[in-house]
Amino acid sequence: MIEYDTDRYLQYMELTFIDEVKKDLELQFVNSLLQTLPNPGTILDIGTATARYPIFFANKGFDVVGVDKSLEALKISRENVAEAKLDHKVKLYEMDATMLEFPHDSFDLVTCMMGTICHLTEAEKKQALANIWYVLKPNGTLVLTSWNPECSFNTFLSFYTVQERELLKQNSLSKKELISLFIQNDFRDVSSEEISAFPDEQILRSGQESGFKFKDFNTAEANKVNSPIKKYGQLYAIFGKK
Numbered sequence: 001m002i003e004y005d006t007d008r009y010l011q012y013m014e015l016t017f018i019d020e021v022k023k024d025l026e027l028q029f030v031n032s033l034l035q036t037l038p039n040p041g042t043i044l045d046i047g048t049a050t051a052r053y054p055i056f057f058a059n060k061g062f063d064v065v066g067v068d069k070s071l072e073a074l075k076i077s078r079e080n081v082a083e084a085k086l087d088h089k090v091k092l093y094e095m096d097a098t099m100l101e102f103p104h105d106s107f108d109l110v111t112c113m114m115g116t117i118c119h120l121t122e123a124e125k126k127q128a129l130a131n132i133w134y135v136l137k138p139n140g141t142l143v144l145t146s147w148n149p150e151c152s153f154n155t156f157l158s159f160y161t162v163q164e165r166e167l168l169k170q171n172s173l174s175k176k177e178l179i180s181l182f183i184q185n186d187f188r189d190v191s192s193e194e195i196s197a198f199p200d201e202q203i204l205r206s207g208q209e210s211g212f213k214f215k216d217f218n219t220a221e222a223n224k225v226n227s228p229i230k231k232y233g234q235l236y237a238i239f240g241k242k
Contacts, residue, residue: 001119001120001167001171002119002160002164002168004049004072004073005072006072009050009072009073009076010076011159012049012050012157012159013050013052015157015158015159016158017203017204018158018203018204019157019158019159021196021203022157022196022235023052023114025195025196025235026113026114026145026195026196026235027056029145029195030053030056030111030113030143033141033143033237033239037108037109038108038139040062040107040108040109040140040141041062041063041108042062042063042064042065042107042108042109043057043062043063043064043065043107043108043109043110043111044064044065044066044067044100044102044106044110044135045057045064045065045066045067045110045113046067046096046110046111046112046116046128046132047067047068047112047114047116047119048067048068048073048077048092049068049070049073049076049077049114050073050076050080051076051077051078051080051081051090051092053111053113054077054081054090054092055081055084055086055090058081058086058089058090059084061089062089063089064089064090064091065090065091065092065093065102065107066090066091066092066093067092067093067094067095067096067097067100068092068094068095068096069094069095069096071094074093074094077092097112097116097120097124097127097128097131097132098120098124098127098128098131100131100132100134102135103135104134104135105135105136105137105138105140106135106136106137107136107137107140108136108137108141109140109141109142109143110132110135110136110140110141110143111142111143111144112142112143112144112145113145114145114157114235115145115146115147115156115172115235117144117145117146117173117178118146118168118171118172118173119168119171120171121171125181126181126184126185129142129181130185133185133186133242136242137242139241140241140242141239141240141241141242142182142239142240142242143238143239144237144239145195145235145236145237145238146172146173146175146178146235146236146237146238147168147169147234148172148174148175148233148234148236149169149173149174150174151234153199153200153234154169155199155200156168156234175192175236175238178238179238182238186242187240187241187242188240188241188242189241190238190239190240191238191239191240192236192237192238192239193236193239194233194235194237195233195234195236195237196233196234196235197233197234198233198234
C-alpha cells in the first residue's frame with residue numbers, strides 16, 4: 001500500500017523526537033505486557049522492519065522469529081541483529097502476515113507493531129488474524145498496535161506524506177472494529193489500551209521542559225479519567241489469547 005525503500009527504513013531507526021516518544025511508549029507497553037504473560041518460549045514479530053522488537057526480545061533471552069515482505073527491510077534487520085550479536089537468538093524470513101509458513105501451534109507470543117495492520121486491506125486483515133491464530137500455541141497471545149482513525153489529532157509518523165497519512169487513516173480500523181475482528185477470529189480475553197494519548201504539540205512542549213522523561217507520557221493516568229483521550233488516542237493496542 002505504501003512503498004518503503006532503504007532510506008525510509010534507515011530513517012525509521014532515528015526519527016524526530018515526537019516519533020521516538022511514540023515508539024518508546026509502544027515499547028514500554030509491550031514490556032509491561034510481557035511481564036504479565038507466562039514465560040514465552042518463542043516469539044514471532046510480523047512486519048519486523050529494522051528488527052527493533054526481535055532485538056529487544058532476544059536481549060531478554062527469548063528466541064525470536066521476525067518476518068517482513070520487504071527485502072530492503074530484511075537486509076537492514078539482519079545487519080542490526082548481527083551488530084547486536086544476536087544471530088543465535090533471532091531468525092529472519094521474507095514473509096508477510098497473509099502467508100505465514102509456520103506449523104500449527106508454533107509461537108507463544110505474536111507481535112505486530114507500530115500500525116503494521118493498517119497497511120493491510122480489509123480482506124488481508126482477516127486473513128492475517130486467521131493465520132496468526134493458526135500459528136499461535138493454545139493460550140498464546142497476539143498483541144498489535146493500530147493508528148486510530150477516530151482520533152482528531154492523529155498525525156502518524158513524521159516521514160509519511162500527507163497523501164500517505166490519509167491513506168493510512170482510510171485503511172485503519174476503530175478500536176471497536178478491531179476488537180470485533182479479533183473475536184470473529186476466535187481470540188478470547190480481548191483487551192485494549194491507549195499507547196499515545198496526547199497530541200504532538202503537547203509531546204513537543206513537554207519534551208522541551210527540564211527533566212522530561214519518556215515515561216511522563218505513560219497513559220495510565222489518562223485511562224483513569226473519563227475523557228476523550230481515553231477513547232481517541234493516536235495509537236492503541238489490542239491483545240488477546242488463542
